[in-house]
Amino acid sequence: MDASELPASGTRAAGLGATLRALVALAWPIVISRATQAVVGIADAVMVAHLGEAALAATTTGATNALCVFILPMGIVFIVQSFSAQLFGRGDLAGARRFGWYGLAVAAGAQALGILGAAAAPHVVARFAYAPDVRALMSDYLQLRLLSAGAAVGMEALAGYYGGVGDTRRPMVANVAAMVLNVAGNWLLIDGHLGLPALGVAGAALASTLSTAVAFLGLAAGFVRDGRRMGTGRLRASELWRVLRFGVPSGLTWFFELLAFVFFVNVVFAGLGTTPLAAMMAVLQVNTIAFMPSLAFASAGAILVGQAIGAAHKDRVPRLLAVTFAVGATWQLFVGLLYLVAPEVILSPFAPGASPEGAFHVIGRRVLLLAAAWQLFDAAAMVLGEGLRAAGDTAIVMWLRVAIGWAVFVPGSWISVRWLGAGEAVAVGWLVLYLALLALVLWLRFRAGAWRRIELVPEQP
Template sequence: MNAPEPPDGGTRPAGLGATLRALVALAWPIVISRATQAVVGIADAVMVAHLGEAALAATTTGATNALCVFILPIGTVFIVQSFSAQLFGRGDSAGARRFGWYGLAVAAGAQALGIAGAAAAPHLLARLAYAADVRALMSGYLQLRLLSAGAAVGMEALAGYYGGLGDTRRPMVANVAAMVLNVLGNWLLIDGHLGLPALGVAGAALASTLSTTVAFLGLAATFVREGRRAGTGRLRGSELWRVLRFGVPSGVTWFLELLAFVFFVNVVFAGLGTTSLAALMSILQVNTIAFMPSLALASAGAILVGQAIGAAHRDRVPRVLAVTFAVCAAWQLFVGLLYLIAPDSILAPFSPGAAPEGAFHAIGRRVLVLAAAWQLFDAAAMVLGEGLRAAGDTAIVMWLRIAIGWAVFVPGSWISVRWFGAGDAVAVGWLVLYLALLALVLWLRFRSGAWRRIELVPEGA
């Protein structure tokens, strides 16, 4: 399949209905892509749950800790979509392809980081307050899972490149393949089937690593083959520098926000006991799937924002984001309602054989009520954050987001639990406050109009 042609004049229709149709057309493959990524996480959790709370806590928390290593380069290559969309809107498909290559260069660096992280994992975990059995299982998980860092980042880089062109279906196919391979690998390796050894938690990690790598290699082969036919032009150090200049602040933002959350999980919540930790991480796995449609819509909105800016139609950006937020908000409110009316059904897959009146369900119900409260804030933060990133507004946004995470969320939750003995409800309440403040500051930043003066791709470049 050839890359799509730029729309007439490099623009998209500005009407409400046309914007909504374009948004949905871009978003539904991203919904499937992001949902498959979430299914990988939740399949790991569900398929090891029968091994006990220690295995469940090690797998879910290990996946979050692995993401902490992946997220800096992944957050950096998100900017590839912004460059690709703006250049596509300008009619420069060869220029957009070069930025796909720059994303792969970042992925190569991420692979080196993953190998180093795998070697360091046992020493780092020894310093944290996990139960001994959870620590041992998580160490083995991370040593295998981190070996797929380059593949995970490369998948995001190429998804950003194709997404900027308006082709969100090709990355969807790669992600569906990764999901199918991961679930099959879990079945083969966690309990041992078809003569393979039963590796337990390590089997879940190995399945994730192999499936991600195979899917990435398939997508990369397509990208290289198309480049030989269509041409790319000479790669330029100045363009790679612009990727790092605008992308690294985005990556640092994602990394430090995730690090704040990892601190919350590993230091604040882990101190409340294994049952509390298992309940929280199980709900977050569910929430990861539940917010995927909104994340996909926000990404689709960012593509339209980038294409509009590239075509010199910045006046269309507020309408695009307003439509995107309206759709995201409707979905997130529906999710919150489900959390309120069916908490035990949501928790049941993570607690096989456990009674609803037990501690796991009691904690889970409290957390689900608070999770319902953060849905609208989450939608606003996703849409505004993606829109600002598409415009290249990454540096100031980085400082705003870091300040909220590390000056409010981290100290507030830690002091509440460690100094005042607060429980799980208060701890998660700080997460709700964090998302509310994040949505507010991103809205104020967008209203300031600073994004209108940023030139991600300079005129005449």
Template sequence: MRRAYGGPAGLPCSSPVPATDPPPNAPADLPPPLRVLLRIALPTIAALASRTVMSFADFLMVSRLGVDEQAAIVPATVVVFAVVSFGMGGMTAVSTLASQAFGRGDRADAGAWAWQGVWASLAFALAALAFWPFAGPLFAAAGHTPEVEALETGYVQIALLGVFPTVVAMAVSNFFTAVQRPAVTFWATVVANALNIGGNWVLIYGNLGAPALGMDGAAWATTAAAFLQAAILAGWMLRPRMRAAFATWPAPGPSRPRLRRMVKLGVPAGLQSGLEFLVFGFFIVGLVSGLGTVPAAASNIAFKFSEIAFMPCIGIGIAVTAVVGESLGAGDRGRARRAAAVAMRIAAAWVGFCGLLAFTAGPWIVGGVAADAEVAALGIVLLWIGVSFQWSDAVQFIYLGALRGAGDNRFPAVFTAFSATIVLLGGGWLATVLFDAYAVHMAWVALSAYVAAQAVAFWWRWRRGAWERIEA
């Protein structure tokens, strides 16, 4: 994005540039932020909840196979998501650019950004396949038992085949969010998740005459579901009504200027998302899982239940990206600020409810899925530690979404690299060395500190107003 300069010697202005008049094609009166946030956030949260249910179903169905599978499933899925998240994070550029075009009233331009996301997804998927031969050595280097390592490696290599449809689905989903049609993503996710759960039942356990593939069956079912979701979203984008409204067909080919702009916005966002999940993957695979099967299984359970609290916050953050982008496209910076504030209040109410639920019903929840009493006892403690930093999680997701809507992606990427390396990895490793008897507990405390650092930094960046000097 281009920046406005007005200080001496070409230095950036020290105060925000006044809001410009709305472009002539922009809507005259944009609806209140709360109404648009809810219209976008509720289906988006429902879609993420559906994904969480799918992920949790994978976890529960695989966990029935034994302790090794319960210890292997989360590290394997975290590694896959760490790879995919580089592409998924990069596709947030589609949301930023399409929402700003939508705010300007240029619908054909919004549709063109969706197709550039598809072409970029193909390039990313081809690059991601290069990780295939490194899956086994990665888990071996983490010190996992041979049985767990074999399960993890097989899952990851199969799941890499689903990178392309997963990233394409994210690109098209971000387009629908940007043009305020998130219900399409919700229904595509629900249908795909139904296939995934049914596929799990057939392929994990060998029902309906299929071979019993165990964890590999879960990977094949997830890959098939990703292809179905991408097909549904692409088919909806090509419906006659969408073609007429957003010029989504004939498909524009790769555009060098547009892809260059996507790269400028998407690479920092992709690096931020990818690095965060890559480091978190190392935290789970290399740090926590290396402490033994019981700490690994207990951490997996605590993390899965923590998803219930932070996944809706991610959905609200996605909605904030769209509303901020639309507001800036229409030249209304005040509405962008109000959108972030309203979203933060919604997220705070949700994490407060989840915290109360975890502290009152945590023992019953964890005890119902733990493989044995030792895993259950540790899982409860880790769940309570995890819930304690959900407020910070809410803050970081909301303000990260707001910054992305404004195209302010470099700062989050740089700060994530710093805090992930120093606070999470460095602090986590040091804590496990210094407090050997409570190594897994202190590792989760380091994770809490990392999330808190992210929250403060992104909130400060938004409040400081550097994003207001970025032209939509």
């Protein structure tokens, strides 16, 4: 079901039921896709944990740092879904396919960026306050992991195209394949099995890079094959420009937000020591999986929003987002409850054999308690952010989000921890405040209604 099939009138219950069915049909493959991506990160963490806290900190923090290189082009190609959905709602399937190709063009640029990042990684890592063993391991990790930048961005570009036209299952298959290959590669390369060398942290990076590349090539082959059968039409420089015009603000938003978070991890939290850093990154790995259903519903809601706008039904958008938020918030509240009642179950895989009264578990429990507080804000920010992006409202939203991150979150957490000597509880408290403010400003922006006046899709020739 797509947005054009949702009832324009009728009973409230009928409209709610149709929206929920459409959300679930689109969201469950996205849940699996996003969960498999998170499993790649958590599998790396769990499968290197026995090598010690330095290996755990280097792998988890290195993955976050690699995402800093990926996130700008990845954020740009997120807009492919918006174009694809609106063109699908309009009935222009060939036009939607062209935007998949424009996403792949951005992915090619990302690969060049990844190669440069891999070469620069040791010099950049040396500038941060990591322990020497963490620094050496993280350099090895980044030099291999960054080589998958083009494949990672290409996967997102094609997932955006397929999602916009209502096919969220094909990207799911590719992501499941990447997950299986990654876990198998970890088993082969971290400790060395079947005659292969034991590469440790570098083995986890190599497994992730190879699995991403293979999965992307499979998805891209299907995209090219479909194009030969269905047709695409002539690619247009003006359309690529529109991708960049609306996508670059989206990419910059993700980049500067992630950069703020990386500053928080690498400068604010890393200064507290290796054990607090390892505990924080373990909790964030868990949270990355836990919030995937909510993110999937936000993405599904954005698809329906884009299709509704393309079909000239902007009046349906507020209700679509309200239903999406209700579903996402219900899940996030459940996650928060799990954090409160089962902290030891959550933390134990990251510290095998460690005492529940040890520093890792004590700090981890404290961080989980605070993580429970940000769940509802996270759901609201995800749903509203995705909805505004689907409508093409990316430029002003970029400035609002960057301002909160860099005028409030970054200086507040840095001054509290590095100047005033606060601990991990105060540091994570700033993260909760950041998400609360982000949810508030996105809600105000949506209520202002500027998204109704934006024309994302180019006029038909």
